[in-house]
Amino acid sequence: MKVLGKPRRRVDGRSKVTGQTRFADDIVLPRMLHAKLLRSPHAHALIKEMNVEKARNHPGVHLVLTGKDFPITFGILPVTQDEYPLAPENVRYVGDPIAAVVARDEQTATEALDLIEVKYEVLKTISNPEEALANPEPRIHAYSELGNIHRLQAFEFAGAEGAVEETISKSDHVFEDLFFYEGNTHLPIEQHASVAQLDGEGKLTLWSSTQVPHYVHRSLARVLQIPASHIRVIACPNGGGFGGKCDVCNHEMVVAKAALLLGRPVKICLNREEVFYMHRGRHPVLMKFRTGVAKDGKLTGMHLQTLVDGGGYGSYGVASTFYTGALQTVTYELPRYKFDAARVFTNKPPCGPKRGHGTPQPRFGQEIQLDKIAERLNIDPAELRLRNILKANTVTANWLKVGTIGLAECIRQVVQRSSFKERYKKLPYGRGLGLACGSYLCGAGLPIYWNKMPQSAVQLLLDRSGQVTVFCGATEIGQGSDDVLAAIVAEVLGIDPFEIRCVTGDTGITPVDLGSYSSRVTVMMGNAAIEASKKIKEMIAEAAAEQLEVAPDRLNFSDGRVFFENKNLSFAEAVGFAEEKFGTLGAVGSYKPPRGPGRYKGAGVGPSPAYSYTACVVEAEVDPKTGWIHVPKIWIAHDIGRTINPVLARGQVEGSVYMGLSEALMEEQIFRRLPPKLSSALVHKIPSLLEYKSLTSLDMPEVDTVLIEDPDPNCPFGAKEAGQGPLLPVMPAVANAIFDAVGVRIDELPITPDKVLRALKLKSEGKIARVGPESFPAVPYPEPVVVPPPWEGGDGNAVKGFDRPRLSPSERKVSSSKI
């Protein structure tokens, strides 16, 4: 390896430190106008009347748009096309956009918003899942499955229905625990911005801070009813994404429509409060884990129930809900598994995908429960996990095919480097260590809308100058997507990454890549890049071989030369000979993940070409007088398969540790209900960067990062993801460290000093030293779809429940429990 594995300045590094990287709001075009959105002050209401005349006549205003201008809905998932660019009748959360003003500048547009007169009929608001379950009316969406329950799912991975409970109840030990994970938001420092323009040919161009230009492209064609081939979406480098720019956004549709109508460029940039209300962040999830454990600490079966607070719209929610259960099987051996999930609508900003998408919540619960199991069975927590780790090259109970697993080595590394064995349970009162593990996808196996086309594609263009241009739809969101692309092409062609020009994230000129989400870019784009590079390398080798009079397969490509022994050409010379021989030089490569072995309906969420693994140890100091938590150091080891650029890989891991610790200790997207005279609206408690607490440079602990290389054959040069997986173990490791420090369990996030103090008080009163959810409400989960695992004679299909009839509420089995 000449390029991969060596620390390098990223290819776009210079541009980022000189201020030259052009983010969406940095785009300024001649004759450009500015848009602002009028957003609902009510959390749930009907729009009875709207008068925009005064706004329209305000000096400097060019256009006012309302719901009437947008008859067609959109949504990221085909099953939840439930949003209008501007709500025509119903508003479902404070912040739901209802009108837009386009004016000569932002100031004028903002003034005109105040001139729009709206009469609302205020409806009862639903603030949380308990209220949603208790109040099927008023219904937030007519299409929801049952009352205000958006979606219900139930799967039993066992030979027959009821077998999971039978296994658990007959186990040596049964653990039943409730956990709650509060919602939080992405908080990218860049606020969302978009600029739309009608180009010289009369076609539409949209520049946007989006992670998914391809999906924005599709949605614009649908909403605007113009041919997709007349729309070009350019994803500007994102000033941080973390999932917050993964959804198709109202403001993107609005400026596109305005540019079409006015024939002038239109820009919008959300303010920070609007970013909080647009949200699409981490779903709040209540979880119940019922787990059977054998004497030796081996897990026998698990029944996981989740209740997911979705907010006002679908967003990615159906997928998020599946993800609260789908990946429980890829870390530890789980012979039988049952998973029930429900997502409810509430009158709050819609939740969606945030780093880890639906999996950090159950990971938090599972890893704390494992700590409780280790405690009760008196097994070392690291040893307990090592005993349970899934074997490599396994098909799991829910039919996920898992390849390489570097987790054992990750555990050994963090245990050794933190002196866990020597210090765990032995530190003085107030100090403790906690261990946890995690795993994540390297790209979702299926695209969001089902099709058989490639999920990533790369096109190469070379000429006699020796320049290599690589085109790919992948989107640079800070993670280093362009650098991965350049590095992989450079490695194959034996040149320096700086010799390569990356053209990315532009639906007008780059081949389709689905976007920067689900940690898919390195694996999918990387595999496509290898295919394209190898094709072009063969052509260059054939032409160079003729010149050098050697067999093509004996030629080396390295250090910008093509050579065999002392016969050699510069790379540019060799490309010139290839251009002579073959004409203009180009090559394409594309990638589609292998199909997962699951055949049941619902098997589409969870499959991935590979899974990454992480282990983490957190050291915590807890002041028993104040409950204050200080984390001086974190050790983390990540199974990355192979490192492409260690500088960037370390940055991804440490950025995940930072975000995980921030979620563990302080971040929360929470709402309060205004008094009835103020319409009972559900407003964000803290929609500002000052009050929404996140870690600063002063709070960040020292991080010891280790990258474990266990190359996976499905991945480019074996490289797995690094951007999301390392976040997962951090939150439970913090909770476990707090238990080691002061002997209390905090089974909900964030873990704030007041919760620690409450738990310490309970402990001093001789009560159970735990703060967390006390009960799990009655959820009408349906009869499960029964899918036998591979070892119970299954073939990947469901044997029961695949044609689930719609049941009336009274027919549904209601389960309830208290702890």
Next chain:
Amino acid sequence: MRRNVQHHLTVNGEPLEASFAPYKTLLEVLREDLGLTGTKHGCELGECGACAVLVDGEPQLSCLALAIECEGRSIETVEGLGRGAALHPLQSAFADLGAAQCGYCTPGILMTAKALLEKEKNPSRERIKEAISGNLCRCTGYQQIFEAIEEAARVLSEEDGHESQAMKVRP
């Protein structure tokens, strides 16, 4: 239409006359009237530090300063940080050591770090943490930023050493 005002500003060492609406912040004038979009914004409320620039050598949040207050003062932005086409040691270190991921908070942190290193040649890790504690970064976890500032401090000290040696041999 609102009337613009005319003011003399010195930006990155260049005196210039700018015409802008009197209510505009320094951030808005830099980005919108002078085309210097290297300075970023994350809140316009003084909470995130993305818009930090140097005013008379001191880090200031340009979203909280009115441009009309800056008449006659020296303003430095990320566009003026390099040495011609060459990068400032802080820029090189940030690019080489992973201190810029998405790069959005980077200009504000670079300018804040420049002010620190002009006051303190070899700041401790604690001093660096304090100096940039008003600049939020969501990508890096700060470690690589600390390391890049330390590396830049080392390079700048070396340059100083060479310069003072060069001074000595001069007649």
